[in-house]
Structure formats: C-alpha cells, structure tokens
Amino acid sequence: MKHPAYSQLRQVTPNAAVVLAPNPSYAALEGTNSWVVRGEGDAASIVIDPGPADEGHLNVLQAKADKVALTLLTHRHHDHADGAERFRQLTGAPVRAFAPEHCSGAEPLTDGEVIAVDGVTPRVKVVATPGHTRDSVSFFVYPGEDTTGTPEAIITGDTIAGRHTTMISETDGDLGAYLDSLELLEEQGKDITLLPGHGPEGADLSAYARKYIDRRNQRLDQIREALKTHGENADINTLVDAIYDDVDPVLRGAAEQSTRVALRYLKATS
Numbered sequence: 001m002k003h004p005a006y007s008q009l010r011q012v013t014p015n016a017a018v019v020l021a022p023n024p025s026y027a028a029l030e031g032t033n034s035w036v037v038r039g040e041g042d043a044a045s046i047v048i049d050p051g052p053a054d055e056g057h058l059n060v061l062q063a064k065a066d067k068v069a070l071t072l073l074t075h076r077h078h079d080h081a082d083g084a085e086r087f088r089q090l091t092g093a094p095v096r097a098f099a100p101e102h103c104s105g106a107e108p109l110t111d112g113e114v115i116a117v118d119g120v121t122p123r124v125k126v127v128a129t130p131g132h133t134r135d136s137v138s139f140f141v142y143p144g145e146d147t148t149g150t151p152e153a154i155i156t157g158d159t160i161a162g163r164h165t166t167m168i169s170e171t172d173g174d175l176g177a178y179l180d181s182l183e184l185l186e187e188q189g190k191d192i193t194l195l196p197g198h199g200p201e202g203a204d205l206s207a208y209a210r211k212y213i214d215r216r217n218q219r220l221d222q223i224r225e226a227l228k229t230h231g232e233n234a235d236i237n238t239l240v241d242a243i244y245d246d247v248d249p250v251l252r253g254a255a256e257q258s259t260r261v262a263l264r265y266l267k268a269t270s
Contacts, residue, residue, distance in 0.1 A: 003200035004030040007057075009064035012201050013153045013193055015039050015122040016141055019061045021051035023079055026251070029162050029198040032079045035155050036065045037141055039121030044069040046120055048139055048155055049080040049197065050087040058083050062090045069117045072109070072124070073097035074157025074197060075136040098128065099135040109137060114147050123147050129159045129185065131178020133169045138185065141195075153193040153201075160185065160208050162199020165215055167254060168261040175265035179216060185209040219243070223262050236260060 001010045004020050011017045021032040032052065038045035045065045049072075051057055062068065068091040073081050081102060084095045094105035111128035125140040125147050136159050140151040158166050159181055168175055189205030202208050226242040227234060240247065240255050247255050 006031070007060045009036065012195060013141070015143055016153050016155070016195055017064075018195070018201075019057070019064050021054060021057045021079075023052050023054065023057075027167070027198075028079050029164070031198070033195070033197055033199075034061050035195060036061075037120065037122050037124060038065075039143070042120050043067060044117060044119030046070045046072060046115070046117055046122075046124060047087070047091075047093070048072045048124075049074055049157065050083040052079050053082040053086055055086070058087050058090060062087065065091075067119070068093040069119060070106075070115070071095045072115075072139065073102055074138070074155065074159075075133045076102050077133065077158065080157060080197065097135065098126075098137050102135070111137075116145075122152070125151070127184070127188075129156070129181035131168065131174055131176075131181045132158045132166050134172040134174070136181070138181075140188075151192055153195050154185070154189055154205050155195040156185065156205070157197040160194060160196050160205070160212060162196045165212060167257065170257055170261060173261065175216070175261050176268065179213065182209045182213050182216075186213065219258070220262055220266065223259065223266065239263075 006020050006022050009017050017036045019034045023031045034051045035048040036045050044067045047065050047068050071093050088095055088104050096106045096109050097103050098109045100108045109126045113126045115124040123142045127138045129138045130136050139155040141153045143152050186206045186209035192205045194202035194205040194208055222243045226239050230238050236256050239259050244255050
C-alpha cells in the first residue's frame with residue numbers, strides 16, 4: 001500500500017503506521033498524516049496528530065488505532081489539532097501538546113522527555129523544533145526502551161511538511177528558530193525515516209532538512225538582492241514581484257507572508 005491511501009492504516013515502519021485525513025489542499029497536500037505508534041501485538045497505541053475535526057476521519061482513526069492510550073500533537077494548527085478534543089471523547093485518551101492550552105487531561109510536553117505508555121512497546125522522545133510555530137515539536141520513535149541509539153523514525157509535523165516548503169506563522173513563528181530546528185534535524189536525521197505532517201514518508205530526513213535549509217537561504221539571498229535594487233523601504237508587492245516569477249494569484253498571499261517573515265528575520269540579524 002502506497003501514499004495516498006485514505007481510510008486505511010498504512011504501515012510505514014515496524015512501529016509507525018499512518019491514516020491519511022481526507023482534507024487535501026495546497027497547504028495540506030493530499031491531507032494530514034495521523035500517525036499511529038505501536039509495536040506488533042501491543043495492547044494499546046499512541047496517536048500523533050488526529051487531524052481536522054472530521055467525524056469520519058476520527059472514527060476511522062479510532063477504529064484503526066484500536067485502544068488509544070495517549071494522543072500527542074506536533075503543533076497547534078487546525079489541520080493537525082482541531083480533532084483532538086473530539087478524538088478524546090471517542091477514545092478516552094488524554095491529549096498532550098507543548099502548549100498547555102492544547103492539552104486535555106494531561107500535562108504539557110517538555111523538550112527531551114521520553115514518553116513510555118503501558119501496553120505500547122515503542123518509546124517516543126519529544127524534541128522541540130520551533131519555528132513553523134512556537135509550539136512545534138518533533139517525535140523521535142524508538143522501537144523499545146533504549147533511546148540512546150538511533151531512532152527508527154522521526155515524526156516532524158509541519159517542520160518538514162512533505163514535498164513543499166513550510167509556511168512560517170506570522171503570529172508565533174520565527175525563521176531563525178526554524179533554521180536552527182532544520183539544522184538539528186539534519187544533524188540527527190541521517191538515514192532516518194522521515195514521517196512528515198503531509199505527503200509521503202522519506203528515506204533520509206537529513207537530506208530533506210538540507211533541501212529545506214538551502215531553499216530558505218536561496219530565498220533570503222533573493223530578498224537581499226531585491227532590497228539592493230529597490231531600496232530598503234520597498235513595499236511587499238514590489239519585493240514579491242521581484243522575487244517570485246509569475247506567482248499564481250491563489251498563492252500570492254502565501255508569498256507575501258513568506259516575504260514578511262523573511263524581512264523580519266533579516267532585520268533581526270542585520
């Protein structure tokens with residue numbers, strides 16, 4: 001079974017499977033990946049990112065994950081987290097996130113914490129990867145109790161979202177923090193399976209992180225050149241026209257947001 005496979009539990013690694021939510025869009029690609037972590041024969045599971053508040057998807061996810069002991073969130077965005085409270089009603093499982101306001105029946109996650117759940121063989125290590133949003137985390141999945149070695153896979157949420165680059169939130173995102181998070185994933189993700197928030201899995205997380213870093217730096221260089229040409233006080237429309245070739249009107253807002261975030265970063269680091 002290959003991506004995309006809706007309403008199915010698709011096994012990706014020995015201890016991680018995915019149920020794809022039916023919310024396709026430009027940002028979400030084919031939809032949000034809801035991850036199910038459990039070992040073969042385990043009595044319970046951990047679900048990561050139940051996805052949008054889509055009753056059909058949540059019911060399928062609950063049925064496929066069977067006895068859910070815990071729900072985790074990679075970050076606050078609606079396509080990953082809006083279904084969390086309803087999923088708790090369906091499963092009885094508490095919800096944990098980095099931000100306290102997105103937790104339900106449990107304490108917030110902490111950076112470096114190792115999560116062990118009765119009835120679930122794999123361990124999940126929490127690694128803060130802010131930037132896309134302030135509360136973004138990645139989950140390092142280990143096949144058993146030993147979390148000192150190489151993880152089996154890394155679930156990245158939207159820090160590495162799939163085939164396209166990630167938007168940085170203007171409200172609580174930070175490009176500098178995002179680049180730092182990508183460098184961390186590049187360093188620790190060599191030959192590790194990428195389990196992204198959207199799109200198909202990847203064989204080498206490190207390579208994806210490097211591609212994201214290079215793309216961001218390329219865009220920053222383009223903005224620097226545009227500022228030299230049009231002046232430091234050039235407006236957003238002028239800069240977007242100079243940087244993006246024939247940008248689709250549908251994506252114009254995203255291009256403007258990305259440029260504003262980059263300008264904020266350049267101002268802070270100049």
